[in-house]
Structure formats: C-alpha cells, structure tokens
Amino acid sequence: MKGFAYLLVAVVALTGVVVYMAHASGRSEQEADPIFGITIPPGYRDWRLISVAHEEGNLNDLRALLGNDVAIKAYREGKLPFPEGTVIARIAWDYVPSEENNKVFGRAQSFVPGPAPDWYLQFMVKDSKKYAATGGWGYAQFNKDGKPADEAKLKTCFPCHEPIKARDFVFTRYAP
Amino acid sequence: MKGFAYLLVAVVALTGVVVYMAHASGRSEQEADPIFGITIPPGYRDWRLISVAHEEGNLNDLRALLGNDVAIKAYREGKLPFPEGTVIARIAWDYVPSEENNKVFGRAQSFVPGPAPDWYLQFMVKDSKKYAATGGWGYAQFNKDGKPADEAKLKTCFPCHEPIKARDFVFTRYAP
Numbered sequence: 001m002k003g004f005a006y007l008l009v010a011v012v013a014l015t016g017v018v019v020y021m022a023h024a025s026g027r028s029e030q031e032a033d034p035i036f037g038i039t040i041p042p043g044y045r046d047w048r049l050i051s052v053a054h055e056e057g058n059l060n061d062l063r064a065l066l067g068n069d070v071a072i073k074a075y076r077e078g079k080l081p082f083p084e085g086t087v088i089a090r091i092a093w094d095y096v097p098s099e100e101n102n103k104v105f106g107r108a109q110s111f112v113p114g115p116a117p118d119w120y121l122q123f124m125v126k127d128s129k130k131y132a133a134t135g136g137w138g139y140a141q142f143n144k145d146g147k148p149a150d151e152a153k154l155k156t157c158f159p160c161h162e163p164i165k166a167r168d169f170v171f172t173r174y175a176p
Numbered sequence: 177m178k179g180f181a182y183l184l185v186a187v188v189a190l191t192g193v194v195v196y197m198a199h200a201s202g203r204s205e206q207e208a209d210p211i212f213g214i215t216i217p218p219g220y221r222d223w224r225l226i227s228v229a230h231e232e233g234n235l236n237d238l239r240a241l242l243g244n245d246v247a248i249k250a251y252r253e254g255k256l257p258f259p260e261g262t263v264i265a266r267i268a269w270d271y272v273p274s275e276e277n278n279k280v281f282g283r284a285q286s287f288v289p290g291p292a293p294d295w296y297l298q299f300m301v302k303d304s305k306k307y308a309a310t311g312g313w314g315y316a317q318f319n320k321d322g323k324p325a326d327e328a329k330l331k332t333c334f335p336c337h338e339p340i341k342a343r344d345f346v347f348t349r350y351a352p
Contacts, residue, residue, distance in 0.1 A: 045225075045352075052228040052240050054271070057285035064228050064240065064351075093351055095230070101347055104339045109233035113351040163280045171277055175240075175269055175289040176221075 031147060035154045036138030038125055040146060041068070044089045048072045051175035054095060054111075061092040062113050065172045070126075081136070081168040086126035088170065092119055116144035124170065134158040135169045207323060211330045212314035214301055216322060217244070220265045224248045227351035230271060230287075237268040238289050241348045246302075257312070257344040262302035264346065268295055292320035300346065310334040311345045 030039045047066035055061050067075060068087040074080075093113030101110035121142040128136040139157035141149035148154075161169040206215045223242035231237050243251060244263040250256075269289030277286035297318040304312040315333035317325035324330075337345040 047224075048222055049225050049240055049242065051289055052238050052269075053274075053289075054230050054238060054287040055285055056287070057281070057283060059285070062228050062230060064225055066225065091351075093228075098229075098347075100340070104336065104347075105233070107233060109231055109235070111230040111232070112349070113227055113229075116352075160280065164276070171274075171280075173288070175267075176292075 033138070033140035033142075033148045033154065034151050036125070036131065036134075036140060038123055038138050038140035040121065040140075040142055041087055041089070041123065044068075044087075044121075044123075045091075047089060049175075050075060050088065051172050053172070055092075059092070059117070059119070060095045061117055061119075062095050062111065063090055063092040065090050075174040082126050082170065084126055084128060086124075088124045088172070090122040090124075090172075092117055092122075118143050119149075120144045135161065135165065137161070137169055209314070209316035209318075209324045209330065210327050212301070212307065212310075212316060214299055214314050214316035216297065216316075216318055217263055217265070217299065220244075220263075220299075221267075223265060225351075226251055226264065227348050229348070231268075235268070235293070235295070236271045237293055237295075238271050238287065239266055239268040241266050251350040258302050258346065260302055260304060262300075264300045264348070266298040266300075266348075268293055268298075294319050295325075296320045311337065311341065313337070313345055 032039050044066060047068055050065040050067045050071065052065070053063050055063065066089045068085075070083055071086045071088050074082050074086060094115050094117055095111055096114030097108055098110040098112040101112070102108050119141055123140045125131070125138040125140070126136055127138060131138040135158060137158075139154055139161075141153065141157075158169075161171070164171055208215050220242060223244055226241040226243045226247065228241070229239050231239065242265040244261075246259055246261045247264050250258050250262060270291050270293055271287055272290030273284055274286040274288040277288070278284050295317055297316075299316040301307070301314040301316070302312055303314060307314045311334060313334075315330055315337075317329065317333075319325075334345075337347070340347050
C-alpha cells in the first residue's frame with residue numbers, strides 16, 4: 001500500500017505539473033515581472049473578450065484584449081475607475097497576410113495572427129495600494145517563452161498610459 | 177399579500193426580459209436565419225477567443241472569432257472535422273483609426289473597432305444531418321439590430337467556404 005500511495009502522489013504531482021503547463025501555454029518557468037512582481041495569470045487565455053486592435057508602425061501586430069471577471073463586469077457596467085483585482089490581458093501576434101484566405105478571395109485582403117512578437121503578452125493589474133506610484137496599476141510583459149521584459153522596458157509603461165488618466169489609464173474601450 | 181405576489185411576478189418577469197435582452201445585446205426580436213433556421217445563440221459574447229483578423233477590401237473590418245465550449249476544445253486538440261454542436265461566432269466592427277490613441281503615440285498607428293457593419297454577426301453551426309447539403313454547417317448572419325441576412329446573401333456562404341474543405345470548411349486557425 002505504501003508503494004501505491006507514493007505512486008499516487010507522484011502521479012498527482014505530475015498531473016498537476018501537466019495541467020499547470022497547459023494553462024501557461026507550455027511555459028514551465030514562471031519568472032516574475034522585475035518591477036511589479038506580476039506573473040502570468042493562470043487561465044488568462046480563457047478570459048472573455050474586451051476588444052481587438054491593429055497597431056501599425058514598429059509594432060505591426062494584431063491584438064486581442066481579454067479581461068478577468070472583474071474587468072468584464074466593470075467594462076460592461078461602464079464603471080470607472082476599475083475595481084481592485086481588475087486584470088486586463090493583451091495578446092499580440094505579428095500582423096501577417098493569410099495566403100490561404102487570399103487565394104479563396106482572389107485578392108490580398110486577409111490579415112491574420114502570425115508568430116508571437118517579443119511583446120506577446122501584456123497585463124495590467126489593478127492594486128491601488130501596491131501600485132500607488134503608477135496610477136494604481138502594475139504592468140507586465142512576457143515573450144512567448146514566458147520571459148518577462150526588463151526593468152528599462154517596464155519603466156516605459158506608465159508614462160505612455162498616463163495621458164489616458166481620465167479613463168483610469170486604460171486605452172482600450174469595450175467592443176460590443 | 178396577493179398584491180405583493182403579483183408585484184413579485186411582475187418584477188421576475190421584467191427581470192427575465194432584462195437578462196434576456198442583455199444576453200442578446202439589446203435585441204428583443206429573435207428572427208431566425210431564413211435558410212438554416214439559426215437564431216443568435218444566447219451568451220455568445222461570453223465565449224472564448226479563437227482568433228482575430230483584419231479584412232481589407234470591401235469589408236475593411238476588424239473581427240474576433242469566438243467559439244462555444246465544443247469549438248474551443250476541438251480547436252485546442254486540433255480535432256477535425258469539428259464535432260456536432262460546434263458553434264463558431266464571428267463579430268465584425270468597422271476598421272477605424274483611434275484618434276485618442278494616435279494622439280498619445282504621436283502618429284497614426286492605432287486601428288480599433290468602430291460601428292457595426294451589416295455583417296456584424298456571423299455564425300457557423302455544425303449539424304451534419306441537418307446541414308448535410310452545405311458540408312455539415314449551417315450559416316447565419318445578423319446585423320446589429322438582430323436582423324438576419326436574406327436568402328440571396330446566405331446562399332453565398334457555402335460556395336465561399338467550400339475551397340477550405342480540407343479544414344472542415346473553416347478558415348480561421350486558432351491563435352495561441
């Protein structure tokens with residue numbers, strides 16, 4: 001029985017690891033953001049959609065904004081400032097033409113998600129006390145391997161969001 | 177007490193209506209698609225994200241693809257053909273520049289969802305028997321008022337999806 005118990009523990013432990021890795025899209029490490037201490041929220045890819053966007057210029061990406069339950073509720077009720085515990089996730093993919101779609105349409109009109117850029121994942125986490133110095137929000141960015149952006153990069157987040165203070169530092173509007 | 181009971185019934189009835197309308201994004205009517213008999217699935221806006229895209233040309237929209245639980249499971253497992261009960265939702269918005277974002281970035285680089293075009297909502301519903309004549313999929317389109325597209329328009333769906341038969345007539349790939 002003792003051997004069986006050890007086996008069971010081992011299986012549970014392994015299963016736990018497998019489930020965890022699946023949630024974090026295959027990332028086994030969970031290195032925290034070096035300024036705000038944020039790690040990738042498990043299950044963020046299952047969150048509901050806030051909106052989508054295309055950024056041109058140096059970014060040239062297609063992006064989706066997802067929100068945890070607190071975020072979605074606040075958005076739908078038009079509540080500002082966002083409540084404590086709000087987390088907004090931003091996933092970006094390289095903006096690439098879809099050859100297979102364009103073949104069907106007979107012209108180059110379809111642009112779809114391509115590979116993950118360095119700014120693949122970004123999160124804004126609302127904690128008014130912890131992040132008082134940056135408008136009540138912590139900021140995080142991870143590449144596709146789960147590696148967080150460095151301090152220099154993360155220091156650019158708040159200055160860029162500051163002009164949108166009237167909407168609690170959040171650029172994205174809800175797309176109905 | 178009788179008056180109170182009537183009041184309660186009235187409140188419950190009204191609340192039911194309000195909840196229903198909220199789910200259908202304010203649409204009170206639920207007119208069915210004239211060919212496939214599809215109505216707007218309640219709660220589709222809460223479904224998980226499959227992918228995003230930008231279509232240029234005559235469409236010129238930003239779009240999000242959402243899937244019901246059957247769809248998301250099949251996509252993540254790479255299962256083809258899609259199982260019975262799969263529903264894929266496509267929401268489209270006019271592709272418009274974000275003046276407020278561009279002001280912050282100092283250049284015209286940000287494109288976001290604008291008003292709803294006529295092809296605001298589209299659904300693909302998998303029912304191999306019911307929709308055997310169109311590859312096992314029913315197709316539906318609704319404008320922002322919940323009005324379904326006419327027969328002539330709906331007859332163009334399957335011919336356009338037919339070239340992508342190898343992927344069970346579904347253009348969109350899952351964006352990780």
